Amino acid sequence: MSGYRADSATHRRLADAALMVVVGALAVTTAAFDDGTTAVDYALIVLGSVALGLHHAGPRAPMAVLGVTTASTVAYVLHAQPGPLAALPALAAVLVAAQAGHRGWAAVASGVFLTAFGVARGGVGTAALLAGWFLCVVVAGLADRNWQAYLRQTEQRALEAERTREEAALRRAGEERLRIARELHDSLTHSISIVKLQAGVAVHLARKRGEEVPPALLAIQEAGGEAMRELRATLEILRDDEPNGTPAQLVERARAAGLSAELTVTGEERPLTAPLDRAVYRIVQEALTNAARHAGQAKVRVELAYAEGDMMVRVEDDGAGRPSRPSVPGHGLTGMRERVAALGGTLHTGPRAEGGFSVCARLPLEAGAAALKEPV
Numbered sequence: 001m002s003g004y005r006a007d008s009a010t011h012r013r014l015a016d017a018a019l020m021v022v023v024g025a026l027a028v029t030t031a032a033f034d035d036g037t038t039a040v041d042y043a044l045i046v047l048g049s050v051a052l053g054l055h056h057a058g059p060r061a062p063m064a065v066l067g068v069t070t071a072s073t074v075a076y077v078l079h080a081q082p083g084p085l086a087a088l089p090a091l092a093a094v095l096v097a098a099q100a101g102h103r104g105w106a107a108v109a110s111g112v113f114l115t116a117f118g119v120a121r122g123g124v125g126t127a128a129l130l131a132g133w134f135l136c137v138v139v140a141g142l143a144d145r146n147w148q149a150y151l152r153q154t155e156q157r158a159l160e161a162e163r164t165r166e167e168a169a170l171r172r173a174g175e176e177r178l179r180i181a182r183e184l185h186d187s188l189t190h191s192i193s194i195v196k197l198q199a200g201v202a203v204h205l206a207r208k209r210g211e212e213v214p215p216a217l218l219a220i221q222e223a224g225g226e227a228m229r230e231l232r233a234t235l236e237i238l239r240d241d242e243p244n245g246t247p248a249q250l251v252e253r254a255r256a257a258g259l260s261a262e263l264t265v266t267g268e269e270r271p272l273t274a275p276l277d278r279a280v281y282r283i284v285q286e287a288l289t290n291a292a293r294h295a296g297q298a299k300v301r302v303e304l305a306y307a308e309g310d311m312m313v314r315v316e317d318d319g320a321g322r323p324s325r326p327s328v329p330g331h332g333l334t335g336m337r338e339r340v341a342a343l344g345g346t347l348h349t350g351p352r353a354e355g356g357f358s359v360c361a362r363l364p365l366e367a368g369a370a371a372l373k374e375p376v
Contacts (some may be wrong), residue, residue, distance in 0.1 A: 016053045023092050024049030030085040041080045048072035048089035055096045062100035069093035070109040074116040081120045082343040087113065087130055091137050097139025099148075106141065110134035162344070168344055172276065181235050189231060196224030247284040251302055254288045259300045261288065267306030276363060279339050280304070280313055286336050287315035294319065298356060310364045311344075318356040337362075 027045045031037045048069040055065040073090040073127045076082070090113045097106040114134065118127035185276040199221040206213045245253075245265060254261040272280065284302055289374055298319030305312040336359070345363035352358050 012056055016056055019092060020049055020053030023088050027086065027088050030088075031080070031082060034080060034082050037080055037082075041076050041082075044072045044076040044079075045086075045089065048093070052089065052092050052096065053132060055100075062097050063102060063105060066093045066097040066105060066109050067100070070113055077113070077116050077120045084117075084126055084130055086134065087117065094134060095137045095141045098138045099145050101143055101145060103138060106138050110138065144187075144355055169318055184231065184324055185235055189228070189235075192224055192227050192231060196221065196228060219239075221305075245281070247281060247302060247304060250281070250284050250288055254292065254300070257292065259288065259292050260297070261291075261302060262300075263302045263304070265304045265306075267311070269304075269306055270365070272311075275343060275366070278364060279343055279345075279361075280311075282339060283313050283336055283359065283361050284315060284331070290333075290359075291315070291317045291319065291357070294357070308364075309366075310362055313359075313363065315359045315363045316352065316356060318354070319351075320355075331342070333359075 024046060027049060028042065031041060031045055051065045051068040051072075055062050069089050070093055072145055073086065073093075090109065094106045094110055097103075097109065110131075114127050114131055117130060121127070132204075199217060202217055203213050203221055206217070246306065251261045251263045288300065288302070297319040300315065300317045302313070303314040303316075305314070337347050337349075339360050340363065343363055345361055347359075347361045349359045350357070
């Protein structure tokens with residue numbers, strides 16, 4: 001999202017520069033064919049044209065551009081009494097103002113210029129022709145504004161529809177996870193319990209009779225107990241995907257376990273939606289777990305960076321990872337990528353050029369805002 005906004009800003013600046021150059025070049029070229037054009041006239045033309053390139057500088061910029069360009073163009077018209085093409089900077093300024101929604105001021109500026117042009121040329125014929133041009137420009141600006149508003153609404157509706165589908169997919173995944181947990185509990189847990197119980201009874205009877213307990217029977221008893229513990233842990237994970245803490249607490253636990261970790265929070269921290277909060281927690285948890293397993297005695301830095309419309313979660317270590325030895329994504333990284341994609345975010349993982357491993361997720365802050373209240 002941030003990259004998209006940066007590209008849009010660059011394109012907008014290029015378009016503003018093109019408008020300034022094209023209008024200025026046409027106005028200056030036209031003035032060069034008029035007799036009696038002075039340096040002052042050229043300066044007025046350049047001033048009005050340069051102002052056009054700044055109409056995206058801020059929310060009030062279109063009004064400022066309209067005032068400066070209209071004033072400089074009117075001064076040029078009254079001083080040099082040029083032909084109709086001298087109206088180009090004023091037409092462009094009126095278009096910019098109309099696109100920004102200032103149709104009233106655009107009409108006022110048009111009237112001021114047309115009055116000045118009629119006075120300077122001593123007639124109404126050409127001024128009437130120019131009035132048609134200004135009317136067309138105002139209508140075109142308003143039409144473009146409405147079209148842009150329609151495109152924004154359409155894009156927003158598409159994003160909302162996509163987000164709703166992703167949240168529905170998350171909810172269905174949660175329901176399927178609970179169904180699997182119930183099936184495992186009802187069938188596999190019972191069977192393992194029976195095996196463990198029968199093995200325990202057999203071991204007890206053998207010892208009671210003073211017989212040597214077969215090693216295979218002891219192995220069955222031990223394996224049954226281990227399988228039951230692992231199954232219970234799996235069921236707990238399947239039934240509860242809610243975070244039981246915060247990223248700060250995860251970092252503290254990692255420190256207590258001997259991992260050198262630190263947390264940095266930048267930007268304006270704010271409450272997160274439940275799906276986003278869950279995703280941030282799981283990303284940090286999985287990244288710290290991987291660092292503890294594979295990074296050795298490395299230092300780990302966890303960064304949460306809040307921006308205007310999204311947030312970045314970055315976990316980096318300076319361990320043994322190298323670009324020449326790319327890692328094979330395991331289940332943890334695959335699940336992390338699926339979780340981020342479901343929220344409309346992006347995830348980049350891999351070895352760092354300077355050594356170590358990096359996990360960087362960028363998530364939209366509004367992700368999950370329309371999520372249903374059923375547990376996921």
